[in-house]
Amino acid sequence: MKIILLTLFLTIFVTGCFNSSEESDKSEHTNNSKNFTDENISDELKIIWEAYEILSQEYIDKDNLKPEKLAEDAVRGMLNSLNDPYTSYVPPETFKIDQDTFMGHFAGIGANVEASPDNNGIIITKPHSNTPAEAAGIKAGDRIIQIDGEDSTKMTLSEAVNKIRGEKGTPVTLTIIRIGVENELDITIIRDTIDTPSVKSNEVPDTDFVRIIISQFTAKTHDEIIKIIDKHTDENKKGFILDLRGNPGGLLSATVNVASLFIDEGLITYEITSDGNQEEWKVRKTKDYTNLPIVTLVDRYSASGSEVLAGALQDYKRSIIIGEKTFGKGSVNMMSSLSNDGGIYVTIGRWYTPNGRLIEGLGIEPDLIIENQLLSKSNAYDEDFTDLQVNAAITQLNYEISK
Numbered sequence: 001m002k003i004i005l006l007t008l009f010l011t012i013f014v015t016g017c018f019n020s021s022e023e024s025d026k027s028e029h030t031n032n033s034k035n036f037t038d039e040n041i042s043d044e045l046k047i048i049w050e051a052y053e054i055l056s057q058e059y060i061d062k063d064n065l066k067p068e069k070l071a072e073d074a075v076r077g078m079l080n081s082l083n084d085p086y087t088s089y090v091p092p093e094t095f096k097i098d099q100d101t102f103m104g105h106f107a108g109i110g111a112n113v114e115a116s117p118d119n120n121g122i123i124i125t126k127p128h129s130n131t132p133a134e135a136a137g138i139k140a141g142d143r144i145i146q147i148d149g150e151d152s153t154k155m156t157l158s159e160a161v162n163k164i165r166g167e168k169g170t171p172v173t174l175t176i177i178r179i180g181v182e183n184e185l186d187i188t189i190i191r192d193t194i195d196t197p198s199v200k201s202n203e204v205p206d207t208d209f210v211r212i213i214i215s216q217f218t219a220k221t222h223d224e225i226i227k228i229i230d231k232h233t234d235e236n237k238k239g240f241i242l243d244l245r246g247n248p249g250g251l252l253s254a255t256v257n258v259a260s261l262f263i264d265e266g267l268i269t270y271e272i273t274s275d276g277n278q279e280e281w282k283v284r285k286t287k288d289y290t291n292l293p294i295v296t297l298v299d300r301y302s303a304s305g306s307e308v309l310a311g312a313l314q315d316y317k318r319s320i321i322i323g324e325k326t327f328g329k330g331s332v333n334m335m336s337s338l339s340n341d342g343g344i345y346v347t348i349g350r351w352y353t354p355n356g357r358l359i360e361g362l363g364i365e366p367d368l369i370i371e372n373q374l375l376s377k378s379n380a381y382d383e384d385f386t387d388l389q390v391n392a393a394i395t396q397l398n399y400e401i402s403k
Contacts, residue, residue, distance in 0.1 A: 086331045092341040093158040107168040109133040110194045115157045121145045122160045136189040146175035199224035208238040217250025217305045222257040239293035239397035249304025267354040269308045295393040299372035303327035311353035321366040330359025
């Protein structure tokens, strides 16, 4: 079992996907399936089994009676009836991708993919550098029509991703259509371990500052941030911008570890559980950057773990928060596997900031409100575009350093 915060923003890559989640330190992923019998099914739920019995005996189109699909749809219906967007069923192919993503690495080819707009195959959007995909000559725009001889035009994106992934050192053959090439191409790629960094950085021009962009919180985020900060402090950089814009969350353990780098001691967050109990997550020191000048950027799509981090930094007055009011996803979710290798996300509590502010439905209000103009496509591709949020962060860092 994993305790998670879930923001159902789903982006699927062959290099990974994210589905924001938070994991407690005290729990591991387990299979919670049980051997149910008539004796241990409650009277209220017996109607599900009774309905299936009637269908299996009496329904005229027996070929349409697929037990696996009926069971999955029954679970979906059960969860949908709760009207909770964060309590949901995840089919096996997607559940496996989620688990890989939380770890920050998996075995695959190293390319981003998306479903083709005409539903005719899977499109390679980007082969990453120094990966098996690049070495094999895969190019952006290649359309995958078969995976190991199986028609990928009839697969969902998740199914295709799982077919392309596999054991390290094993081959996968992609049949592709390439723009400008008359014949189909068969390209065999040897799978390898693909790391999915959750953090990148860039130096802010004409300043002594560095922007740290955290795309999600994975098992590797803490170490990635330490590596970046140590590198740039050795280069005499004076301040850092934590960019959480668009970050949907990630593992709670990673979120707490990151917050602990910048907060001296005390609570990072606490949870009120479904039985009314309070569970606390406190600072756990691995390295100390509490005296390092930082400013934090958020926007309307900063959610879950991003809000936990921003809320803690704000409550302790450790960082000025700049940007837009955040998403407001403060539900605690349990990720639990099922016997079909799928799983369910179940809301089991609510997160609060150290000062007792509820995150769910409310979000984190920035200290300085500035719209994220990067969300406008016209601005995103404008070479002369000025990021006003980053500019505000620069001004704030200059002020803090001058004090």
